[in-house]
Amino acid sequence: MKPENPTQSDAALRQVLHQWKVDINLPPRFQEQIWRRIERSEPQPQVPGWLLLIHRFATAMAHPSLAVSYVTILTVAGLLAGYWQARVTRAHLDETLSSRYVQMLDPYQDSPH
Amino acid sequence: MKRPTLILIAGLVAAVAAYCGIYHAGTANCCRMEQGHAPELAWLKQEFHLSAAEFTRISQMHEQYLAGCAERCHRIDLKNQALAQLLTVTNAITPEIEKALTESALLRAECQKKMLQHFYDVSRTMPPEQGQRYLAWVQSKTVLSDSHSQMHH
Numbered sequence: 001m002k003p004e005n006p007t008q009s010d011a012a013l014r015q016v017l018h019q020w021k022v023d024i025n026l027p028p029r030f031q032e033q034i035w036r037r038i039e040r041s042e043p044q045p046q047v048p049g050w051l052l053l054i055h056r057f058a059t060a061m062a063h064p065s066l067a068v069s070y071v072t073i074l075t076v077a078g079l080l081a082g083y084w085q086a087r088v089t090r091a092h093l094d095e096t097l098s099s100r101y102v103q104m105l106d107p108y109q110d111s112p113h
Numbered sequence: 114m115k116r117p118t119l120i121l122i123a124g125l126v127a128a129v130a131a132y133c134g135i136y137h138a139g140t141a142n143c144c145r146m147e148q149g150h151a152p153e154l155a156w157l158k159q160e161f162h163l164s165a166a167e168f169t170r171i172s173q174m175h176e177q178y179l180a181g182c183a184e185r186c187h188r189i190d191l192k193n194q195a196l197a198q199l200l201t202v203t204n205a206i207t208p209e210i211e212k213a214l215t216e217s218a219l220l221r222a223e224c225q226k227k228m229l230q231h232f233y234d235v236s237r238t239m240p241p242e243q244g245q246r247y248l249a250w251v252q253s254k255t256v257l258s259d260s261h262s263q264m265h266h
Contacts (some may be wrong), residue, residue: 058117067120074124078131085132086139093143097156102254104153104179105228107186108221109255 161243170238178231185224192217225256 027033047055060066103109146155154175158168196213203210232251236244 061117061120071124074128075131078128082132082135086136089140101153106255
């Protein structure tokens with residue numbers, strides 16, 4: 001509901017505020033706390049994704065169970081990758097040596113003769 | 114150093130160590146085989162599960178075969194050179210060319226016969242099951258392969 005005369009209303013408010021006296025004592029470091037709340041309410045600068053990731057990783061590694069899981073997973077991944085790569089290498093060598101064996105027995109096999 | 118950094122590094126080191134360890138363990142035998150005296154025969158021994166005695170016998174047969182094969186290859190090369198010489202001086206099939214072609218084909222047939230005989234000898238030296246497998250494999254790679262639609266060797 002709008003007041004009938006805003007100028008009169010403002011004057012009355014100012015008078016009431018002038019007469020208002022706070023009797024209670026402020027808590028210690030009240031002003032500092034207020035400034036902190038203002039700082040917190042201000043928008044934070046944009047944090048880069050990788051920095052956020054590192055922060056999250058560091059937070060997660062604070063938990064021993066997650067740290068153990070992380071090391072275990074990487075170890076298993078290393079084992080699997082090594083096993084797979086060894087299989088590929090063995091298969092490649094088998095193929096090479098078997099071809100060389102055939103080539104020794106049949107030297108004219110692939111050359112037009 | 115902070116604890117999370119240490120954990121990060123420990124995880125990566127563990128992964129690399131696991132990779133290298135399993136890779137080395139899985140390929141050590143292959144590396145030894147490849148660096149040996151006759152890696153092709155070492156492969157044959159491994160592939161067809163040959164005993165030491167079988168391997169020694171097959172190695173001897175292999176050496177004998179290669180010596181004969183080199184001699185036959187030399188004869189084929191000489192025959193090819195002679196044929197090439199004849200082809201340069203004419204543009205028709207002369208009796209000399211016809212004779213050279215026949216001799217060349219006979220030489221190749223002889224090579225194939227010797228090779229097939231070597232396969233049979235080797236397969237008989239192996240345990241029966243492995244011998245059958247060897248024969249099927251080596252014939253598919255040589256006399257029965259697509260590249261042998263024409264006679265080679």
